[in-house]
Amino acid sequence: MSMSAIKTINTRPFAGQKPGTSGLRKKVAEFAQPGYLENFVQSIFNMFGDCRGKRLALGGDGRYFNRQAIQIIARMAAANGFGKLLIGRGGLLSTPAMSCLIRKYDTDGGIVLSASHNPGGPDADFGIKFNGANGGPAPEAVTEAIYQQSLSIDKFLILDTADIELDRIGGTELGAMEIEIIDPVADYADLMASIFDFEKILQLLTNKRFHMCFDAMHAVTGPYAKAILEDQLGADPGTVINGVPDERFGGGHPDPNLVHARELVDRMNGDAPLAFGAASDGDGDRNMVLGSGFYINPCDSLAVLAANANLVPGYQDGLAGVARSMPTSRALDRVAQMLEIPCFETPVGWKFFGNLMDAGKITICGEESFGTGSSHIREKDGLWAVLFWLNIIVESRKPARSIVREHWQRFGRDYFTRHDFEGLDAARAGDMMARLRERISALPGEQAGELRIEAADDFAYADPVDGGVSAGQGLRMFFDDGSRAVFRLSGTGTANATLRLYCDKYETDPSLLGLDTQRMLAQSLTAAGEAVGIAEFTGRTVPDVIT
Numbered sequence: 001m002s003m004s005a006i007k008t009i010n011t012r013p014f015a016g017q018k019p020g021t022s023g024l025r026k027k028v029a030e031f032a033q034p035g036y037l038e039n040f041v042q043s044i045f046n047m048f049g050d051c052r053g054k055r056l057a058l059g060g061d062g063r064y065f066n067r068q069a070i071q072i073i074a075r076m077a078a079a080n081g082f083g084k085l086l087i088g089r090g091g092l093l094s095t096p097a098m099s100c101l102i103r104k105y106d107t108d109g110g111i112v113l114s115a116s117h118n119p120g121g122p123d124a125d126f127g128i129k130f131n132g133a134n135g136g137p138a139p140e141a142v143t144e145a146i147y148q149q150s151l152s153i154d155k156f157l158i159l160d161t162a163d164i165e166l167d168r169i170g171g172t173e174l175g176a177m178e179i180e181i182i183d184p185v186a187d188y189a190d191l192m193a194s195i196f197d198f199e200k201i202l203q204l205l206t207n208k209r210f211h212m213c214f215d216a217m218h219a220v221t222g223p224y225a226k227a228i229l230e231d232q233l234g235a236d237p238g239t240v241i242n243g244v245p246d247e248r249f250g251g252g253h254p255d256p257n258l259v260h261a262r263e264l265v266d267r268m269n270g271d272a273p274l275a276f277g278a279a280s281d282g283d284g285d286r287n288m289v290l291g292s293g294f295y296i297n298p299c300d301s302l303a304v305l306a307a308n309a310n311l312v313p314g315y316q317d318g319l320a321g322v323a324r325s326m327p328t329s330r331a332l333d334r335v336a337q338m339l340e341i342p343c344f345e346t347p348v349g350w351k352f353f354g355n356l357m358d359a360g361k362i363t364i365c366g367e368e369s370f371g372t373g374s375s376h377i378r379e380k381d382g383l384w385a386v387l388f389w390l391n392i393i394v395e396s397r398k399p400a401r402s403i404v405r406e407h408w409q410r411f412g413r414d415y416f417t418r419h420d421f422e423g424l425d426a427a428r429a430g431d432m433m434a435r436l437r438e439r440i441s442a443l444p445g446e447q448a449g450e451l452r453i454e455a456a457d458d459f460a461y462a463d464p465v466d467g468g469v470s471a472g473q474g475l476r477m478f479f480d481d482g483s484r485a486v487f488r489l490s491g492t493g494t495a496n497a498t499l500r501l502y503c504d505k506y507e508t509d510p511s512l513l514g515l516d517t518q519r520m521l522a523q524s525l526t527a528a529g530e531a532v533g534i535a536e537f538t539g540r541t542v543p544d545v546i547t
């Protein structure tokens, strides 16, 4: 390659390239303006320092702008001296598969192109996230370093070459850099087969009385779920629905919840409900699981997986510990107590679990936002959770619904819900949070609705591994009936603000375990809303999404 193929382009910083809960997410229009993506990518490379000879994995969830972004990043990586890129065929890699590849091939990190469960298309969202050599999302110190780079950037390097062929498996070269286009599914599928009892799950899925459905929501998990569930594990063809990745996710939100996974939900209810159902999100790290006519809350799912890990071959050595994000219900803590293992409480976002896993302190972890995972990789993993459930179902010979009900009888039930108020004026929402933060330490002792506030604080986390402190991670109120409410603003949106109100309450009375969640939590939700003045600040009395 002649050195003249490397172009140095002068640029100026763009405001707002600060990564949020999970990477940098913006509207496509913002990402597609000349230099915007390039600036951020060069900021990642500058944070790396010397890129010469380094190796990266690269891929995304297939949303609109994915392929163009891959071409730009590949040319920039070559110009910056990287030694090799591993790219998923078609530019596709699910987030868990990316994490798997980084670890398996020992690359220096990876770049994931995704805005997760946000919609895709020219008027919708795009995102980019950097994962480190452990396979996990960059910790806050690294995302902050990237952001600092983005504030002073004045040039980026890019190769002046034609596009590379993304759809054919094999090796090629871009300037002096090697590129290998790989099957995005194979390594991940091998990893799953090493954790779960595929023979027994195959028996279950080929049993004529067991029918399941996996809704890939037109997103990246389609090829993974088809290869694993249908081709390897014998599920009926058609088990995977919406299985072809689409740039616009079929025009929907690739968000696995009761609102957006409508088709799946319909199949799990009605006259002839299926035995088991699951869905995953845009980039394949989230999961929702359903039994026959039965919604399984992600907090319960996490607790059930931890309690039954002894049934899965990959967890025969036991669990070192477990962790959950702070707003996630405390159902997991009760399992940890029974297992006599530590349970860590982290801020929202997967990046906080990585250190705990690297230090061998936890094996399984999760969040209320349909995220569960384990130390097999350093991301949450949607299909892993589905296979875990199937492995438990086949070993316990019980339907999903009975597994959850028996869990509640044994441990008690933590009723949990999250109310999202979307599209709020960002300034007003920020003001509301700021006022609450000012008052928070004075709240204990105050009456809110029918309840009295016993304790309240602003959650801060001190990482037990590196000692890093993350403050301002959510405002909490504990009421005198044992219930809890948590407030925070979303860090993954691309426009306006979203207020999240999380609420949970523990119940052990056997006659009160099978009741309606919203009814059980109504009093606490009202109390929380009054204490904060949601209606006054937002003009809203009902949330947009309830999960």
Ligand code: G1P
Residues within 6 Å of the ligand: 021, 022, 116, 325, 348, 349, 350, 367, 368, 369, 371, 489, 490, 491, 492, 493, 500
């Ligand atoms: C949301 C979820 C959080 C999850 C993140 C990335 O972040 O609440 O649990 O880790 O998406 O999937 P938020 O928008 O609340 O900042």
Ligand code: ZN
Residues within 6 Å of the ligand: 095, 115, 116, 117, 281, 282, 283, 284, 285, 286
């Ligand atoms: Zn996701």
